[in-house]
Amino acid sequence: MSNQTEDTENSQNTSSSRFLRNVQRLALNNVTNTTFQKSNVNNSSLTNFKSSLNSAKKEGSRIPQFSVPRPTAPLEEKKIILTDNKTNSLPINKSSDDKENQDPSSKKFGSLASIKEGSNELPAIKSIQKFTSTEEVIQHNPLKSIGSGTDTVKKPVENEKFHPARNQLEIRNKEVENDSGKKRPISTIVEQELPKKFKVCDENGKEEYEWEDLDAEDVNDPFMVSEYVTGIFEYLHQLEVITLPKKEDLYQHRNIHQNRDILVNWLVKIHNKFGLLPETLYLAINIMDRFLCRELVQLDKLQLVGTSCLFIASKYEEVYSPSIKHFASETDGACTEDEIKEGEKFILKTLKFNLNYPNPMNFLRRISKADDYDIQSRTLAKFLLEISLVDFRFIGILPSLCAAAAMFMSRKMLGKGKWDGNLIHYSGGYTKEELAPVCHMIMDYLVSPIVHDEFHRKYQSRRFMKASIISVQWALKVRKNGYDIMTLHE
Numbered sequence: 001m002s003n004q005t006e007d008t009e010n011s012q013n014t015s016s017s018r019f020l021r022n023v024q025r026l027a028l029n030n031v032t033n034t035t036f037q038k039s040n041v042n043n044s045s046l047t048n049f050k051s052s053l054n055s056a057k058k059e060g061s062r063i064p065q066f067s068v069p070r071p072t073a074p075l076e077e078k079k080i081i082l083t084d085n086k087t088n089s090l091p092i093n094k095s096s097d098d099k100e101n102q103d104p105s106s107k108k109f110g111s112l113a114s115i116k117e118g119s120n121e122l123p124a125i126k127s128i129q130k131f132t133s134t135e136e137v138i139q140h141n142p143l144k145s146i147g148s149g150t151d152t153v154k155k156p157v158e159n160e161k162f163h164p165a166r167n168q169l170e171i172r173n174k175e176v177e178n179d180s181g182k183k184r185p186i187s188t189i190v191e192q193e194l195p196k197k198f199k200v201c202d203e204n205g206k207e208e209y210e211w212e213d214l215d216a217e218d219v220n221d222p223f224m225v226s227e228y229v230t231g232i233f234e235y236l237h238q239l240e241v242i243t244l245p246k247k248e249d250l251y252q253h254r255n256i257h258q259n260r261d262i263l264v265n266w267l268v269k270i271h272n273k274f275g276l277l278p279e280t281l282y283l284a285i286n287i288m289d290r291f292l293c294r295e296l297v298q299l300d301k302l303q304l305v306g307t308s309c310l311f312i313a314s315k316y317e318e319v320y321s322p323s324i325k326h327f328a329s330e331t332d333g334a335c336t337e338d339e340i341k342e343g344e345k346f347i348l349k350t351l352k353f354n355l356n357y358p359n360p361m362n363f364l365r366r367i368s369k370a371d372d373y374d375i376q377s378r379t380l381a382k383f384l385l386e387i388s389l390v391d392f393r394f395i396g397i398l399p400s401l402c403a404a405a406a407m408f409m410s411r412k413m414l415g416k417g418k419w420d421g422n423l424i425h426y427s428g429g430y431t432k433e434e435l436a437p438v439c440h441m442i443m444d445y446l447v448s449p450i451v452h453d454e455f456h457r458k459y460q461s462r463r464f465m466k467a468s469i470i471s472v473q474w475a476l477k478v479r480k481n482g483y484d485i486m487t488l489h490e
Contacts, residue, residue: 200425209421214369233366236358237428240399243286243357247396249293256292257392259299261451263288263306264390269454270330274322276314278382279359282399284313285389286357291347304335308343316355360385363403363428370422371407376465380410383459383467387445388438390452397438404430405438413474415489436486443485446475 195212202208218224225232250256264285271281288309297305307327314321328337335343364385368378384406388394394402404427408419419432450456459468478485 200421209424211421211425214422214426233363233428236362237400239356240358243290243354244398245286245289245293245395250289250395252296253292254299259302260392261390263302265452265454266303267306267310268390268452268458270310270327272454272458273330274314274326276322277317278361278386280310280313280317281386282359282361282389283317283355283357284310287312287347287351287355289395291350294350303331304339304343305347307331307335308340308347311340312344312347312355358399360388360399360403363400364407367404367407367423367427370420370426371411374414377407377410377414377416379465380413380467380471381406383464383471384409384442386455386459387442390455391441391445393441393445400428401430401434401438404428405435405442408432408435409439409442409485412485412488413471418490432486439485443475443479446472447479 195214195216197210197212199210200208215224215226215229218226218229250260253259267284268281271284284306288306291305291309307330311321311324311327324337324340327340328335361382364378364381368374368381371377381403385403388397388399388402388406407423407427411417411419419435424431456468456472458464460466478488
């Protein structure tokens with residue numbers, strides 16, 4: 001009998017000591033003395049609570065709150081009753097035995113100070129009641145004694161403002177709202193400056209047109225040399241008068257009109273085959289016309305003159321000029337390499353090595369600035385400008401005037417507006433009345449039978465947007481309907 005009593009007491013002592021060790025373990029691990037049942041709290045919620053608690057300890061801020069999720073089913077109230085050694089029975093929670101992973105050193109710990117001797121019951125885990133419209137939020141007070149348990153207070157979840165991350169987010173949102181009402185600094189606002197406007201008046205003081213300073217946009221572009229562009233084009237306008245060939249001097253050659261057409265058509269073919277720059281062709285024909293104005297050349301030497309002029313211009317304008325062998329091979333044996341060299345020397349001596357020539361392409365690019373650099377109008381203008389190069393009737397007309405008339409006609413083809421002040425200024429001061437004779441000459445060439453087939457074939461490709469086909473069809477339609485090209489689309 002005594003043995004049974006001793007076994008009962010030993011089992012009770014073992015159970016009570018095991019329970020005390022569990023309570024001590026939970027009290028040491030949780031500063032707030034809060035215990036959650038595994039069935040009530042998800043593992044993820046417990047992990048979040050521990051991480052937020054550790055961060056709060058490090059930062060020294062207030063311990064965050066932790067909200068218990070809504071249970072799926074009501075749980076039964078469980079109590080652990082602690083009795084004296086004299087009691088006969090002691091119900092113990094079996095889950096604590098299953099979870100037990102005791103540390104041998106924990107046996108050295110005595111009973112908790114908060115547990116009074118002779119107490120009959122200790123509420124280790126409080127019951128979780130049913131939730132109402134507001135969720136139960138457990139507040140933890142680390143200043144309370146370990147045995148005092150936890151205090152349950154009903155609060156709305158919206159009042160939860162003690163989480164440090166949430167506080168930082170609210171502060172940041174307030175700063176953004178305050179900054180949104182502030183005015184931005186002036187330095188961050190990019191204001192587009194309008195170009196300066198100038199007026200041009202006649203002798204009587206009557207205003208003729210108004211133009212804008214478009215060169216001011218290129219101040220930061222060193223390739224546009226906006227500081228010197230005005231002086232450069234003033235010099236080019238003076239130079240085009242000096243280098244202009246005279247039509248009367250060319251008539252000293254017999255049948256020069258037809259022979260020149262044939263020679264220019266062949267030069268256009270060779271130029272296009274070698275893929276040379278447009279400036280090379282303009283300079284070559286200008287050198288040829290100036291040379292023919294000074295020297296009388298036999299008919300069988302005209303091809304040699306044209307080949308030598310194109311060879312000189314290619315070395316002057318091109319970065320990589322074709323070899324003299326290529327030029328000699330294109331003549332089909334009519335000109336040898338030595339003859340081309342001798343012709344080059346003779347032409348340069350006759351012109352006194354003066355190859356200065358205001359290329360019409362430079363004037364066309366200058367006018368394109370006032371046309372907003374429209375690629376369609378400029379491509380059509382290239383074709384119309386090259387008409388002044390191949391047609392004999394345009395000899396003696398200033399290149400700048402031909403470029404202005406080509407741009408005027410291309411804008412008419414595209415249905416654009418008037419010849420305004422900017423176009424007048426950047427074309428060199430040419431008004432619509434001054435452009436009328438040259439525009440009518442271009443129209444006459446477009447509606448006439450094709451003489452320079454290589455020239456038309458060159459601009460029938462996609463590279464030049466089929467400019468020759470579009471221009472000829474438009475000119476025939478205008479002439480057929482009797483429209484005035486100077487007042488069209490105005």
